[in-house]
Structure formats: structure tokens, C-alpha cells
Amino acid sequence: MLRDDIILKAVNLKKAYRVGDVVTWGLRGVNLEVRRGEFISIMGPSGSGKTTLLNMIGILDKPTKGDIIIDGVRVSKLSSKEMAKLRNRKIGFVFQQFNLISRLTVYENIELPLVARGMKRHLRRRMVVDALKMAAGDLTWLKKKPNQLSGGQQQRVAIARALVNNPAIILADEPTGALDRSSAKAVLQTFVNVNKHGQTVIVVTHDPEVANCSNRILIIRDGIIVKEEEPCWDKCIINTVK
Amino acid sequence: MMTSVVRGYGSYVESQLLGLGQNTVVVMGTSEYTLTRNDLDYIRGLPEVDVAEPFYLTQAYIQTKEGRKQVYVYAIDYDILNKAIGNLKLEKGEYPSLTDVTSAVIGHFVAFSESTGAKLFDIGDAITILMPQVKSGGKVTFTRATVRVSGIFEEYGGAMFVSPDTGIFLPEKSGKSILHMNSWSGIFIIVKDPMLVDSLVKKLRSTYAGKVDIIAFQQIAKVVSSITGAIDFIAFSTSLSAFAVAVAGTAATMITSVIERTREIGVLKALGFTDSQVMWMIIAEAILMSLIGGLIGVTLGLGGAFVMASRGLSISSGVSKLVIKAPPKITPELISYTMGITIIVGIIGGLIPAYRAAKIPPAVALRYE
Ligand SMILES: Nc1ncnc2c1ncn2[C@@H]1O[C@H](COP(=O)(O)OP(=O)(O)OP(=O)(O)O)[C@@H](O)[C@H]1O
Ligand SMILES: [Mg+2]
Numbered sequence: 001m002l003r004d005d006i007i008l009k010a011v012n013l014k015k016a017y018r019v020g021d022v023v024t025w026g027l028r029g030v031n032l033e034v035r036r037g038e039f040i041s042i043m044g045p046s047g048s049g050k051t052t053l054l055n056m057i058g059i060l061d062k063p064t065k066g067d068i069i070i071d072g073v074r075v076s077k078l079s080s081k082e083m084a085k086l087r088n089r090k091i092g093f094v095f096q097q098f099n100l101i102s103r104l105t106v107y108e109n110i111e112l113p114l115v116a117r118g119m120k121r122h123l124r125r126r127m128v129v130d131a132l133k134m135a136a137g138d139l140t141w142l143k144k145k146p147n148q149l150s151g152g153q154q155q156r157v158a159i160a161r162a163l164v165n166n167p168a169i170i171l172a173d174e175p176t177g178a179l180d181r182s183s184a185k186a187v188l189q190t191f192v193n194v195n196k197h198g199q200t201v202i203v204v205t206h207d208p209e210v211a212n213c214s215n216r217i218l219i220i221r222d223g224i225i226v227k228e229e230e231p232c233w234d235k236c237i238i239n240t241v242k
Numbered sequence: 243m244m245t246s247v248v249r250g251y252g253s254y255v256e257s258q259l260l261g262l263g264q265n266t267v268v269v270m271g272t273s274e275y276t277l278t279r280n281d282l283d284y285i286r287g288l289p290e291v292d293v294a295e296p297f298y299l300t301q302a303y304i305q306t307k308e309g310r311k312q313v314y315v316y317a318i319d320y321d322i323l324n325k326a327i328g329n330l331k332l333e334k335g336e337y338p339s340l341t342d343v344t345s346a347v348i349g350h351f352v353a354f355s356e357s358t359g360a361k362l363f364d365i366g367d368a369i370t371i372l373m374p375q376v377k378s379g380g381k382v383t384f385t386r387a388t389v390r391v392s393g394i395f396e397e398y399g400g401a402m403f404v405s406p407d408t409g410i411f412l413p414e415k416s417g418k419s420i421l422h423m424n425s426w427s428g429i430f431i432i433v434k435d436p437m438l439v440d441s442l443v444k445k446l447r448s449t450y451a452g453k454v455d456i457i458a459f460q461q462i463a464k465v466v467s468s469i470t471g472a473i474d475f476i477a478f479s480t481s482l483s484a485f486a487v488a489v490a491g492t493a494a495t496m497i498t499s500v501i502e503r504t505r506e507i508g509v510l511k512a513l514g515f516t517d518s519q520v521m522w523m524i525i526a527e528a529i530l531m532s533l534i535g536g537l538i539g540v541t542l543g544l545g546g547a548f549v550m551a552s553r554g555l556s557i558s559s560g561v562s563k564l565v566i567k568a569p570p571k572i573t574p575e576l577i578s579y580t581m582g583i584t585i586i587v588g589i590i591g592g593l594i595p596a597y598r599a600a601k602i603p604p605a606v607a608l609r610y611e
């Protein structure tokens with residue numbers, strides 16, 4: 001029961017970037033345990049390794065050393081096809097720059113993870129609609145192209161896309177970095193709702209008012225988690241912005 | 243599409259081999275040698291010869307509703323004409339009797355306008371034929387003859403030597419009495435077996451030693467076949483280099499498109515698309531791209547083929563000029579072959595960019611600006 005409760009575990013995670021002869025350490029040994037249903041925020045100065053850590057957790061990149069266990073599955077043992085499947089089923093990504101595909105409609109963007117999964121067209125519709133509702137989106141957006149929406153609206157579409165497959169973990173890298181305060185508030189409101197729904201949320205942010213909405217704040221410096229801080233719910237953006 | 247035009251000519255020649263010519267040889271008199279009864283008897287006596295009949299041929303003009311029109315007037319035995327030109331059928335009327343020297347069977351485009359299809363002459367109509375004659379001093383005078391239409395041939399298309407569509411065919415006896423020609427233009431020979439054509443031609447050449455013109459359609463056909471064969475080869479090698487260019491073009495376009503969309507590919511992989519799914523998406527796109535290109539190409543090519551073919555291939559030797567107008571041979575096979583090649587171009591051209599795209603680690607792709 002206790003073991004099952006750990007949705008994500010990182011063991012002595014190291015990542016070296018090699019550019020020519022120069023080696024930069026993105027991560028120098030990160031240990032991390034995240035319980036199912038937690039809402040974690042990661043803070044730290046620029047270049048401290050936040051994105052690198054999130055990429056490792058999301059299996060977007062391979063660690064130089066160490067291992068990651070997601071829902072009991074040891075990632076280093078997986079083939080690239082199995083990794084793709086794990087990303088598809090267990091993880092939902094939200095990026096700072098939304099990363100919606102501009103040629104596709106909102107509907108088509110949200111259904112992409114279901115297409116990757118090979119789900120039948122008629123089954124997808126309901127899931128797309130549910131996900132957009134969950135992300136506090138408006139169903140009139142479905143036929144539109146992403147560039148017809150505001151930044152905050154686009155980010156909610158991106159969240160719907162991350163949610164559509166009902167993944168266990170939502171990973172967000174500075175999801176409010178490109179948004180104004182009220183859009184940022186709407187995005188955090190969505191994360192809090194999703195988290196109440198049982199999904200694990202991990203958010204990288206520079207914004208203390210975002211970090212304060214989580215259960216745990218991890219501080220990372222020079223590729224190592226240096227400390228943990230207690231968030232203050234009253235200072236969460238949901239409560240500070242009208 | 244070059245191929246379709248060339249194959250069009252090639253198959254035209256083949257069809258001519260089957261229709262007219264396979265076993266037909268024509269001996270034409272010249273200004274220095276007049277063919278006579280003796281020549282006819284000699285030719286008929288040769289073992290290779292099945293039938294031989296003399297004929298008169300002259301170029302002439304006729305007056306129609308649409309103005310003056312150039313025609314060829316033949317005075318020839320109808321039986322040998324039918325033997326020489328397969329599939330020549332009357333669409334209307336009948337052959338005149340051998341002694342009815344003023345009755346003629348006319349070609350389809352004598353009876354109907356070539357441009358508008360309007361009827362110019364019908365059965366029973368009289369046609370006045372104007373035959374130019376160059377008198378000493380370069381003066382041209384016209385000899386007139388009036389004939390009555392007794393039959394009209396179906397449209398035949400291009401034919402070698404004889405052009406049924408623009409011909410007026412009179413009985414052999416008309417040559418002297420109506421056309422006022424004092425000697426035969428030539429002798430039409432049907433050989434017993436196509437295999438014997440070469441030996442007959444050899445014999446005639448040695449007998450007449452260049453004093454007469456000998457036209458063996460089988461030999462012309464061989465030459466045209468070898469020409470179209472050569473062109474076909476050129477077209478093939480052109481296609482081969484075009485194929486290489488198309489593959490390179492597709493690859494270049496796809497590489498650009500893949501680089502532009504590196505970030506998008508990163509997003510797709512982050513969402514759980516596998517390497518092979520990404521690869522197939524890009525290959526499918528390359529195929530689609532080359533299919534669109536192929537469709538445009540085929541459309542332009544078809545247009546070009548028809549234009550080229552409608553201008554025809556003309557072969558001239560001395561006085562006789564042969565224009566082959568054959569419809570380009572565009573078969574469903576040729577089109578599916580072209581489309582198949584197009585798909586192969588798409589696959590080959592898309593393969594490397596697709597493989598590259600699929601192998602980029604998603605984290606790297608996502609950092610791409
Ligand atoms: N692909 C890469 N190649 C080389 N070095 C890299 C690469 N990605 C990250 N780094 C380096 O690794 C370190 C950590 O980078 P990372 O992007 O994880 O920082 P971050 O905490 O996300 O910073 P920011 O807040 O600016 O987004 C930095 O020194 C960075 O220069
Ligand atoms: Mg970062």
C-alpha cells in the first residue's frame with residue numbers, strides 16, 4: 001500500500017550535457033519521492049536544472065546516471081516505444097509557450113494524445129469535450145485555431161490536451177510564464193481542481209504566488225535539491241488576485 | 243509523358259503493320275522510267291507476288307463550301323485497295339462498278355469538313371476535280387474532271403502512303419479517260435507472305451537499278467520502329483534522371499519542412515507518439531506532396547503529349563511525305579505506373595528526413611526555436 005502510494009521516484013539522478021569538449025552538469029544527483037495526489041512546485045534560479053529535472057521525470061530525455069520509477073515502472077529498462085507509451089498514458093505536459101500546433105484546430109490539438117494511442121474517432125469526442133471542460137475552457141473554442149485565442153485561453157487548451165488521456169501526473173514547466181495575472185490565476189485554478197480530482201501535479205515556476213498553491217515547494221540549486229519549503233495557501237495566486 | 247507519345251507512335255506503326263503494309267510493296271514510276279504492261283506482267287510473274295495492280299495517283303484540288311481543298315486522286319482497283327488497307331469500310335453508299343469511270347468513293351474528310359464536321363458532299367453529288375499541270379515556262383494550268391460520289395469511306399486515321407481520309411478513289415480505268423493521265427503512277431503489289439518482302443524488294447532493285455522508286459511499308463515500319471525505340475530509350479533515361487531529381491527535391495523539401503517543425507515533432511513525441519508513428523506521418527506527408535506534384539506533372543504532361551502528338555511526326559523522303567498523327571498512348575497502366583513512381587519518390591525522398599526527425603530526442607526537439 002505504501003509502496004503503491006509513490007507515483008514517482010528519482011534515484012541519484014544525474015544529467016551531463018556535452019557541447020564539444022565542454023561538459024555542463026544539469027543535474028548532479030537528485031533524489032525525489034512524490035506521492036500520488038501531491039501538488040509539488042519546483043523553484044530555483046535560472047540555469048539551476050529545473051527544466052532538466054522535469055524532462056527526466058517526463059521521459060523526454062535520458063539521465064546520464066540514476067533511474068526514475070514511474071508508477072512502479074523502472075524507466076531505464078524501457079524501449080523507446082515503451083517510453084512513448086508511458087508518456088502517453090501516465091504523463092501530461094504543459095509548456096510555457098503552450099506548444100499548440102497552429103495548423104490544427106483546438107479540437108484536433110486536444111485529441112492528439114488519443115490519436116497517438118490509436119483510439120477510435122467516435123470515442124475521442126467525449127474525452128476531448130470532458131478535458132476542455134475540466135480545463136475551464138469554452139466549447140466554442142473547439143472549431144477555432146489556437147491563434148484565435150488569447151494566451152490564457154491557449155494555455156487552458158494545452159492543459160486540456162495534457163488531461164485528455166487522464167494521466168496520473170501533470171508536468172508543467174513555467175505554465176504561467178507567458179501569461180498575465182488573471183490568466184495565471186485561471187491556470188492555477190485548473191491545476192488545483194485537477195489535483196483535487198486525484199492527479200499528481202508538478203509545476204516548475206519562478207513565481208512564489210504560483211508555488212504557494214502547491215503542497216510542497218522544492219528548491220533546486222546547481223542541479224541539486226537543496227531544501228523544501230512550506231507553501232502558504234493565503235499567498236496562492238488564486239487568493240491574491242481578484 | 244514523353245513515353246506516352248513515343249509509345250503512341252510505336253503502336254501506330256505496329257497497327258499499320260497489321261493494317262496496311264505488312265505485305266504491301268509499291269513500285270512508283272519516275273520521270274526517267276514509265277511503267278508499262280510489260281512491267282506489270284513481269285511483276286505478276288514473280289513467285290513472291292500474290293496480286294499486282296497498276297494505279298494512277300495525282301494531287302488535285304476540289305471546290306467545297308468551305309473553299310478549295312487539297313485531295314489525292316487515285317485510280318485504282320478497289321479489291322487491291324481493300325487488301326492493302328485493312329479495316330477500310332464504307333460508311334455510306336457502294337463501290338462503283340469497274341467500268342463506271344465517273345463514279346468515285348471519297349474519303350471521310352472529303353465528304354465532311356475536317357474542322358467543323360459539316361457535310362460537304364453526299365452520295366450522288368458531283369465533285370469537280372482540278373488537277374494542276376505545270377507547263378513549260380512554269381505556267382500552271384488546271385485540268386478539270388467531274389465525278390459523282392457513289393460511296394464514302396469511314397474515317398480511317400493516318401495511313402502510310404495512301405491517305406484514305408483525303409482521297410478520291412476512282413476505278414483504274416478512270417486514270418486514262420477521266421484524269422487524262424497517259425501513264426501509270428505505279429504498281430501496287432501484295433506479297434504472298436510478309437517474309438518474302440525483302441527478297442522481292444531485292445529482286446526489283448536489281449532489275450530496275452534505281453530507275454523506279456520501291457516503297458516497302460514493312461521496311462518503313464522497321465525504320466520508324468527503331469526510331470521510336472531510340473526515342474523511347476532517351477525518354478527512359480530522361481525519366482531516370484527526372485526520378486533522381488524528384489527524389490532529391492522531395493528530400494530537400496521534407497528536410498526543410500522537418501527542420502521547421504522540429505519543435506512540433508518534439509511536442510508530438512512528448513504527447514506519446516512513437517518514433518515510427520512520427521516517421522510514417524512524415525513519409526505520408528512526403529507521399530502526399532509528391533502525389534500533388536505528380537498530379538500537376540501528369541496534367542501538364544498529358545496536355546503536352548496531346549499537343550506534340552497532334553503536330554505529328556513527319557518523315558519525308560523525296561516527294562513522298564509521311565505524317566504520322568497518332569493519339570498518345572495513355573493507358574491506365576501508364577498512369578498507375580506514373581503514380582506508382584510518384585509514391586516511390588515520396589517514400590524514398592521522405593525516408594531520410596523522417597528517420598532523422600523520429601530519432602531526435604524530444605527534449606532536444608522541444609528546445610528548438
Ligand atoms: N541541451 C542542453 N545542452 C547543453 N546544456 C544544457 C542543455 N539543456 C540545459 N543545459 C544546461 O544545463 C543547466 C540547467 O538547465 P535547465 O534548462 O534545466 O535550467 P532551468 O532551471 O530550467 O533554467 P530556466 O529557469 O532558465 O529555464 C544550464 O546550465 C543549462 O545551460
Ligand atoms: Mg527551464
